[in-house]
Amino acid sequence: MPDLPEKKVGLIACSGEDLAVGTVSRMAVLQVLERLRPQETVTLCLPLFLAGEERERAFARFYPTIAIDGCSKRCAARATEKYSAQPAASLVIDDLIAQKGLPEPHGLRQLDAAGQAVAQAVANALAQEVDRLLGHKQPADIEVEAEGPGSEVEPEGLVVATCACGSGIPVAQLQVNGHQVEALALPAILDQFREMGKLANNATAGELMDAVKLYNHVPDDEAAAWHEAVLREYARTITAAGPAGNAD
Amino acid sequence: MSEPKQTDNDRVLIIPCSGIGKAFGSVGREAAYLVLEELRPDDTATVCLSLLTMGDEESQQRVREQRSIAIDGCPKACARVNIEHAGAEPAAIFRVFDVFRAHKELRVKQVSDIGENGREMARILAEEVAVKVDELRGGKE
Numbered sequence: 001m002p003d004l005p006e007k008k009v010g011l012i013a014c015s016g017e018d019l020a021v022g023t024v025s026r027m028a029v030l031q032v033l034e035r036l037r038p039q040e041t042v043t044l045c046l047p048l049f050l051a052g053e054e055r056e057r058a059f060a061r062f063y064p065t066i067a068i069d070g071c072s073k074r075c076a077a078r079a080t081e082k083y084s085a086q087p088a089a090s091l092v093i094d095d096l097i098a099q100k101g102l103p104e105p106h107g108l109r110q111l112d113a114a115g116q117a118v119a120q121a122v123a124n125a126l127a128q129e130v131d132r133l134l135g136h137k138q139p140a141d142i143e144v145e146a147e148g149p150g151s152e153v154e155p156e157g158l159v160v161a162t163c164a165c166g167s168g169i170p171v172a173q174l175q176v177n178g179h180q181v182e183a184l185a186l187p188a189i190l191d192q193f194r195e196m197g198k199l200a201n202n203a204t205a206g207e208l209m210d211a212v213k214l215y216n217h218v219p220d221d222e223a224a225a226w227h228e229a230v231l232r233e234y235a236r237t238i239t240a241a242g243p244a245g246n247a248d
Numbered sequence: 249m250s251e252p253k254q255t256d257n258d259r260v261l262i263i264p265c266s267g268i269g270k271a272f273g274s275v276g277r278e279a280a281y282l283v284l285e286e287l288r289p290d291d292t293a294t295v296c297l298s299l300l301t302m303g304d305e306e307s308q309q310r311v312r313e314q315r316s317i318a319i320d321g322c323p324k325a326c327a328r329v330n331i332e333h334a335g336a337e338p339a340a341i342f343r344v345f346d347v348f349r350a351h352k353e354l355r356v357k358q359v360s361d362i363g364e365n366g367r368e369m370a371r372i373l374a375e376e377v378a379v380k381v382d383e384l385r386g387g388k389e
Contacts, residue, residue, distance in 0.1 A: 013266075013268055014296070014298045015266040015268055015296075015297070015298060016296040016298060016299075017263070017264060017266075017277065017280065017294050017295070017296050017297060018294050018295055018296045019296065022296060022298075026266075026268055027360075029268060030268070030359060030360040031360075034358075034360055043268055043269050044269070045265065045266040045267060045268055045269060045270075045273070045324075045326055046266055046297075046298050046301060047265065047266050047297050047298065047300070047301045047326035047327070047329075047330045048324055048326055049301060050301045050326075050329065050330055050333055051324050051325065051326040051329035051330060051333075052324060052326075073299065073302075073304070075296065075298035075299055075301065075302045075304075076298065078302055079298065079301050079302050082302070108281055108284070108285070109278065109281035109282075109285055
């Protein structure tokens with residue numbers, strides 16, 4: 001397996017600076033990233049879909065992603081779908097408030113008690129959705145109570161949240177049947193095979209395709225064209241970088 | 249604390265990056281709210297950056313018609329880039345890193361809790377932004 005980021009669930013919050021529910025989305029996501037599911041989740045700043053590079057836009061094509069929106073404009077869900085891929089799930093905080101009869105949150109910089117309670121409810125819902133997407137058995141009765149403003153004790157094993165920008169998924173463009181397609185993880189896969197000293201031949205192409213299919217959907221009727229394109233790209237990689245390791 | 253009103257077209261838009269995975273992003277957001285809620289509540293407003301990313305026409309029009317200040321937490325400069333993508337030019341750009349460079353004793357704790365140092369850094373940045381707001385407002389009147 002190439003050296004790629006571990007498969008986790010991606011969380012994209014709208015972070016809406018102008019709305020209390022935007023702050024709720026941010027606080028809920030941070031709660032999941034740092035406390036509830038630190039090993040299973042990763043995030044990316046939403047505006048980076050536009051400001052970033054192709055590796056950032058590959059985010060939701062690699063990670064099954066949950067979009068967390070404050071309001072019905074659903075910026076997180078729509079941006080994820082527009083720039084990356086359809087989210088695996090989405091949650092609108094205004095809807096959750098209505099469905100569960102939660103109090104209306106207030107505050108932008110600092111959420112009031114109602115806002116903190118809603119953030120906790122959203123975080124708990126997200127943690128359950130993460131478990132579902134990863135196929136984990138949902139642990140019952142683990143919901144965490146909202147913390148009051150005076151709560152200063154950090155839990156054991158606190159993980160500091162970091163975003164995936166700059167460490168995203170390497171992407172290459174391939175010409176397949178006369179049109180350009182995006183191949184997730186291909187640069188890392190090609191490098192790995194080159195370092196193993198694999199020759200650019202049909203046998204290697206078959207192995208390459210096994211790895212490529214782990215990260216990409218290859219339609220059956222395009223499999224042969226992908227095979228050719230990947231082999232061509234591998235030959236180009238070897239020529240550009242020179243062979244490495246022992247030839248098999 | 250009342251949320252800032254956003255009806256006056258003369259208000260300067262303060263737009264921080266979303267910075268959800270970077271402590272400096274949280275500092276920038278805190279600095280923006282300090283300006284919006286405490287330092288210049290009558291002179292400033294904000295828009296959701298995610299709306300600009302989505303190409304929301306009303307938000308894009310606001311950044312084209314009103315002067316804006318971008319506050320960015322990392323070199324990706326999402327606030328600045330998204331403002332520019334909306335067809336506007338920020339009147340000023342602030343980077344949290346520049347404050348850190350001038351105050352290296354202020355080590356920020358973490359993204360969800362920037363700690364005392366982070367709040368101090370945000371205060372310094374907010375005061376610089378407030379001065380810029382005054383310049384921009386003075387320049388227009």
